[in-house]
Amino acid sequence: MVRVAESLQPSGPHQQANRSLTRKLWWFVVGAFAFGWALVPLYDVLCSVTGYGSKKELLVAAHAAERVDMARWVTVEFLSSVPTLGAWEFAPEQTEIKVHPGQLYEATFLAKNMINQAVIAQAVPSVAPNMATQYFRKTDCFCFTPQKFEANQERELNVRFFIDPSLPRNIDRVTLGYAIYDVTQTKSALQN
Amino acid sequence: MSASHTHDTHAAGHDDHGPMKGWRRWFYATNHKDIGSMYLIFSLVMFLTGGLMAMFIRAELLYPGTQVLDPGTFNSMTTMHALIMVFGAVMPAFTGLANWMIPLQVGAPDMALPRMNNFSFWILPFAFGMLLLTLLVPGGSPAGGWTLYPPLVLQTGDAFPMAVFAVHLMGASSIMGAINVIVTIMNMRAPGMTLLKMPLFVWTWLITAYLLIAVMPVLAGAVTMLLTDHYFGTSFFNAAGGGDPVMFQHIFWFFGHPEVYIMILPAFGVVSEIIPTFSRKPLFGYDAMVYATASIAFLSFIVWAHHMFTTGMPLVGEMFFMLSTMLIAIPTGVKVFNWTATMWKGSISFETPMLFALSFLFLFTIGGFSGLMLAIAPADFQYHDTYFVVAHFHYVLVPGAVFSIMAATYYWLPKWTGHMYNEKMGKLHFWLSTIFVNVLFFPQHFLGLAGMPRRIPDYSTQFADWNFVSSIGGFCFGLTQLLFVYNIISCVRGGVKASDKVWDDASPQGLEWTVSSPAPYHSFEVPPEVK
Numbered sequence: 222m223v224r225v226a227e228s229l230q231p232s233g234p235h236q237q238a239n240r241s242l243t244r245k246l247w248w249f250v251v252g253a254f255a256f257g258w259a260l261v262p263l264y265d266v267l268c269s270v271t272g273y274g275s276k277k278e279l280l281v282a283a284h285a286a287e288r289v290d291m292a293r294w295v296t297v298e299f300l301s302s303v304p305t306l307g308a309w310e311f312a313p314e315q316t317e318i319k320v321h322p323g324q325l326y327e328a329t330f331l332a333k334n335m336i337n338q339a340v341i342a343q344a345v346p347s348v349a350p351n352m353a354t355q356y357f358r359k360t361d362c363f364c365f366t367p368q369k370f371e372a373n374q375e376r377e378l379n380v381r382f383f384i385d386p387s388l389p390r391n392i393d394r395v396t397l398g399y400a401i402y403d404v405t406q407t408k409s410a411l412q413n
Numbered sequence: 414m415s416a417s418h419t420h421d422t423h424a425a426g427h428d429d430h431g432p433m434k435g436w437r438r439w440f441y442a443t444n445h446k447d448i449g450s451m452y453l454i455f456s457l458v459m460f461l462t463g464g465l466m467a468m469f470i471r472a473e474l475l476y477p478g479t480q481v482l483d484p485g486t487f488n489s490m491t492t493m494h495a496l497i498m499v500f501g502a503v504m505p506a507f508t509g510l511a512n513w514m515i516p517l518q519v520g521a522p523d524m525a526l527p528r529m530n531n532f533s534f535w536i537l538p539f540a541f542g543m544l545l546l547t548l549l550v551p552g553g554s555p556a557g558g559w560t561l562y563p564p565l566v567l568q569t570g571d572a573f574p575m576a577v578f579a580v581h582l583m584g585a586s587s588i589m590g591a592i593n594v595i596v597t598i599m600n601m602r603a604p605g606m607t608l609l610k611m612p613l614f615v616w617t618w619l620i621t622a623y624l625l626i627a628v629m630p631v632l633a634g635a636v637t638m639l640l641t642d643h644y645f646g647t648s649f650f651n652a653a654g655g656g657d658p659v660m661f662q663h664i665f666w667f668f669g670h671p672e673v674y675i676m677i678l679p680a681f682g683v684v685s686e687i688i689p690t691f692s693r694k695p696l697f698g699y700d701a702m703v704y705a706t707a708s709i710a711f712l713s714f715i716v717w718a719h720h721m722f723t724t725g726m727p728l729v730g731e732m733f734f735m736l737s738t739m740l741i742a743i744p745t746g747v748k749v750f751n752w753t754a755t756m757w758k759g760s761i762s763f764e765t766p767m768l769f770a771l772s773f774l775f776l777f778t779i780g781g782f783s784g785l786m787l788a789i790a791p792a793d794f795q796y797h798d799t800y801f802v803v804a805h806f807h808y809v810l811v812p813g814a815v816f817s818i819m820a821a822t823y824y825w826l827p828k829w830t831g832h833m834y835n836e837k838m839g840k841l842h843f844w845l846s847t848i849f850v851n852v853l854f855f856p857q858h859f860l861g862l863a864g865m866p867r868r869i870p871d872y873s874t875q876f877a878d879w880n881f882v883s884s885i886g887g888f889c890f891g892l893t894q895l896l897f898v899y900n901i902i903s904c905v906r907g908g909v910k911a912s913d914k915v916w917d918d919a920s921p922q923g924l925e926w927t928v929s930s931p932a933p934y935h936s937f938e939v940p941p942e943v944k
């Protein structure tokens with residue numbers, strides 16, 4: 222094959238020049254590939270030079286939560302609903318607790334699959350009043366990932382949260398509700 | 414590649430042999446015309462494949478509710494449609510045109526690196542074979558959008574490594590194609606063909622090829638990082654490990670915006686060949702056209718974050734990318750002005766290639782205007798990820814890039830085959846395409862402004878009417894393309910004999926018209942003299 226191909230190659234004065242230009246262009250390609258990877262550290266450098274999105278600033282934001290407002294009490298209510306799942310039990314362990322803004326709490330929901338079959342469930346949270354949504358901080362939640370339940374399995378589901386101390390003064394009661402859905406059909410294809 | 418070989422035995426020039434027989438001719442092809450034809454045919458097949466997927470998408474969107482596809486399949490159809498159209502239809506079509514026309518237009522006997530040329534073509538069927546195979550694997554084909562954003566794309570099933578590898582192969586193919594174009598143009602021009610005497614199609618391709626070798630490797634890097642994040646526990650884009658998913662968007666669009674110009678600069682070249690011919694006047698402001706192309710290419714590197722206005726950039730960032738994006742409108746405006754000025758007081762005739770070029774001029778400009786609207790950062794918060802964006806990029810890509818490819822096909826097909834295509838059918842194809850492309854995409858502006866999000870299989874009933882109109886336009890546009898396929902096939906098979914100049918009464922300029930029709934298997938073995 223090589224013989225055939227070479228015999229078709231144009232010959233003559235260009236060969237040398239072609240070869241050297243081709244080599245240079247391959248080096249250019251290597252450089253461009255390296256540049257793509259160099260964008261990763263460059264991105265961090267740019268962020269720290271401009272101060273935008275810098276890790277330091279983000280850490281400060283995270284630490285802000287450590288300022289606990291011991292003088293203030295906010296009531297957090299828990300709600301649950303099972304719009305589509307049918308034979309399920311799903312309820313909060315406590316219907317409400319009193320919290321200090323800035324302090325980390327954990328709440329537990331009890332869920333039981335009473336169907337004779339494994340189910341993948343997805344909980345979808347909502348916070349009321351709407352104004353409070355951006356101050357309700359979940360650091361970990363069973364709603365972040367789909368939850369697999371074996372047939373007739375009962376489990377505790379946990380959510381850790383704190384209320385941002387900058388929650389407007391006029392709000393003293395916040396409701397966290399979960400609706401739980403069956404996503405077995407859409408998720409199972411991905412899980413196996 | 415071929416550069417590593419020293420071989421002087423045939424330095425004396427070669428004997429006159431025709432193509433090899435049977436499949437060997439194609440599999441071992443090193444002739445630029447054969448390879449160009451293969452690229453063009455491949456592109457047409459991909460255009461029809463991607464088009465079929467679009468028909469499924471529009472069938473699902475014909476009515477509210479989900480009827481035809483389940484949501485997962487719908488998402489994989491939009492993703493695959495885009496990947497196939499961008500990398501399988503538009504880019505190979507332009508590479509095919511480059512293969513056929515660049516040697517003919519600069520007076521070279523062939524492309525500079527024929528064996529690499531063979532390799533860069535034959536990678537493509539494997540790349541797209543693998544991409545299409547993902548339709549059959551567990552978890553389905555990629556469905557996270559052609560932009561491959563993590564973390565969503567990391568949820569792809571077994572198709573994930575296949576899609577990444579397919580993208581690697583497509584990238585390798587375009588890089589080799591681009592190197593070949595640059596070496597051919599820089600080294601193989603006929604004596605007397607100075608850079609500023611080159612036809613504009615050659616110029617736009619030279620600049621495109623540089624864009625390609627600058628950004629395709631960056632895309633390769635980005636998808637490789639996705640791969641290592643998925644399989645080797647790195648955290649380039651994983652926030653839990655100290656990475657940043659937004660960084661993927663920066664790297665992707667550093668490739669992605671130049672990529673959209675890769676798909677439009679050769680189109681500018683095609684239109685700059687056709688409008689002067691059928692206006693019977695030289696191109697107005699040739700030098701300005703060259704400089705405008707170069708400045709568009711340069712600017713395309715500093716506007717990428719206009720795809721990311723809503724990611725929470727700092728205000729200075731929003732301002733910078735807004736203004737740099739608007740700046741591109743200036744060289745683009747120069748081009749539109751010069752094409753229009755070329756026609757001014759020209760003696761214009763309306764053959765099919767000219768009709769497509771004129772339609773390009775109008776409809777691409779509409780896409781440019783919607784682009785300017787999207788470039789206004791505060792307004793983009795409203796438009797981003799709605800059907801308005803879909804309308805924008807389809808106006809620049811379908812009546813833009815794709816119409817220019819059709820124009821080029823009608824313009825040069827008689828030179829390639831030696832036969833005239835059926836002009837009546839060409840005109841019918843043109844009118845139906847132009848009407849239905851607008852029925853298809855214009856209503857999507859309204860849908861987007863009213864707030865319909867892109868990439869969803871179902872929608873609120875308030876969007877029903879315009880979606881219905883758009884789908885009908887889509888089906889008709891799709892069917893119309895069968896005329897194009899039929900016309901090409903019958904033109905390859907036979908037809909009225911084309912003369913050497915093909916468009917005799919327009920006396921087209923350029924070396925490609927000095928060889929016979931069909932262009933002989935070996936042309937310009939003795940370089941022509943350019944004055």
Ligand code: HEM
Pocket residue numbers: 560673674676677719720738739741742745780781782783784785787788789793796797798802805806809810813814
């Ligand atoms: C006047 C020139 C142009 C301007 C000012 C412009 C501006 C923009 C802006 C601001 C967006 C982002 C919209 C958003 O996501 O919210 C966008 C998207 C896009 N543009 Fe353009 N554009 C121009 C020309 C082009 C051309 C010539 C092409 C291709 C041939 C193109 C292809 C695209 C594509 C494919 C997207 C969407 C990418 C995606 O999110 O999937 N644009 N354009």
Ligand SMILES: [Cu+2]
Pocket residue numbers: 669670673716717719720
């Ligand atoms: Cu862009």
